[in-house]
Amino acid sequence: MANNNEVSKKRPPSNKLQYIKKNAFAIFMVIAVGILLVSPDAKSFVLRQLIRTGIFNASIDKKDTDTARMTNTDFTFTDAKGSIQNTSSLRGKVVFINFWASWCPPCQAEFPSIETLYNQFKNNPDIFFLTINEDNDPALGKAYLEKEKLSIPMYKSSGNVPAEMFSGSLPTTVVLDKNGKVRLHHTGFANYASDKFVKQIKELINEQ
Template identity: 60%
Template sequence: MRNDNKVGEKNSPTTKNKFWQFIRKNGFSTLMGIFIVVLLVSPDAKSFMLQQLMRTGVFNASIDKKGSATSTHSDNDFDFVDHKGNVQSTASLRGKVVFINFWASWCPPCRAEFPSIERLYSRFKDNPNMFFLTINEDTDLSAGYDYLKKENYSVPFYRTNSKVPSDIYSGALPTTIVLDKAGKVRFHHAGFANYGSDKFVKQIEELIKE
């Protein structure tokens, strides 16, 4: 006599088979869900994705022409301090082109653009007419140091030492500003961008020559 219970067990799909059937039917949606979760929880994953977008060239930074300089130099000044505790003011940087970048180690867009800033810094770090003011906004100072060390970045490390004018920095990360030799804002951008492009390097060189 046939055992109907055994036949039923044999014909019914197992839990394992059900799982793979679900994956085959919903594989793309499942992978997209996992991808989105990873992006939400991983700063490295977010920054990697943003870096791929930067490769398209859409996010290449560009400095406007001389006629677009905004605000007077006195409106832009603030104090900053280096890792040794030395305090300076942007006012003391007159005669130099100043590249200012506000960043934090936990900020994915900051991480995404940092390789381009490192390339720009490597290009101009020995130029006496150029100054890089990369200002860390981490609550924990060591987090910023650890990030730069981990990624082998050589850009200088600064913190603000006075109130920063809202026209310079309003709290959005990352924010990048370029001041000309007179201290006027020639470039202001809130959000990530590519600062290592040939075009941007050439524009910095032109500012230095002014």
């Protein structure tokens, strides 16, 4: 049995320590959210893990009437060599268009899936990957691709892009069929390397 001296030596935990133990999860969440808000890399990492769950798999919905009504799709763009082209010159090809920027965490999160899709079809003459960089300084976009060891080509829009195609939200992805008709229009990050989406791209390529 403890005597009075022994009892007096056992001090109760401080209020601060009790508060931390009681609210440990809430404190952790506040710190985690703070890191996500401050660090784009941390945010893109978290989003990339969400993509891996399969919840954000992209899909071309044939019943999407809003997409089917989009007719103003053509715009000009510039390649790395400064050559100017127009999307109208890509008729006869499926065109995968992605608007992105190096500072955009959702763009960073989905880019590995786009790279995977690109590598699967890059030698197919019936599909064209048009990744439009929206950085104010193109060097930033180029540096990001080099840092991440991404081989997908980079382009810049060289004129007004129709608002129906791109309203300024990043990332935005559009898929055109061989006739220039919009078959997918998606704002926000997604996984473009799923088996289902790859199959849908193959079906578009095989359409006559």
